[in-house]
Amino acid sequence: MAIKYGEQLLEGSRLLYGPEDISTINHLKNLNRYYDKAGRLREVAERVRLGYQVSRKHFSLNHSTTEVSRLLYYKLLIAEKDYLGAIPVVYENIAVLTDSEDDAFRRLHYLGQLHGLYGLTEQHDKREEILLEQLELNIQLMGNDTESSEKIILNLGGIYCEQKKFTKLRELMTRFDMKLQC
CATH class of the missing domain: 1.25.40 (Serine Threonine Protein Phosphatase 5, Tetratricopeptide repeat)
Incomplete structure (x- = not known):
């Protein structure tokens, strides 16, 4: 249910506010979390990448939205066995400590x-x-x-x-x- 309503909420936010509005970015992050909790993160791989990119663009590295998006992106990279791509993500985690x-x-x-x-x-x-x-x-x-x-x-x-x-x-x-x- 959360995924179904999350999809509708994200689409509505995109239409009303645009794809890079702060509320749309937060809806995207939340929806990506729902997919992760359902064990379906790889199904929305491009959205996870997008969530990571736009959160870094509009929020600081230590903002909660960026942190969650970075975690989901890291999990996706590991699931895809892109270990080389995951290394800079870990360094980014270290940078905000x-x-x-x-x-x-x-x-x-x-x-x-x-x-x-x-x-x-x-x-x-x-x-x-x-x-x-x-x-x-x-x-x-x-x-x-x-x-x-x-x-x-x-x-x-x-x-x-x-x-x-x-x-x-x-x-x-x-x-x-x-x-x-x-």
Whole structure:
């Protein structure tokens, strides 16, 4: 029902106010959310792209409409396996973060997304860079507890093994009193 009425509302708003009016953009965002909740986001892929573009054009990057549109666009890119296209979207999420502790945890989450995306796009140097940043931020937030950083350390160690950076691997394992063999 929400999708049916949302479609009518969006069409009416387009006719009355135009395709780039603020109310039309908000109706588009809401309708795209309905499709997402129904598991049908890919059916409206072009509208999701449009919603992202017009929200960025008419609102700030940290406006709630832009944030929701960006999230839906990111979900669409992942569903379409456009991992390279998703990377700038994650950086845009990072760009709007503040220095708050909550946002530091969000940054940690986004760094994890970047690590995965760089892995899927085989950008190993970038993965190393992101994991180093993620490790330092995790230590800053969680303390020097190796357990909370173990997955990051092992991922970084795996990259060092792949790249045959054995000195860096040895230094990393020594720093955290862990063992990893290539």
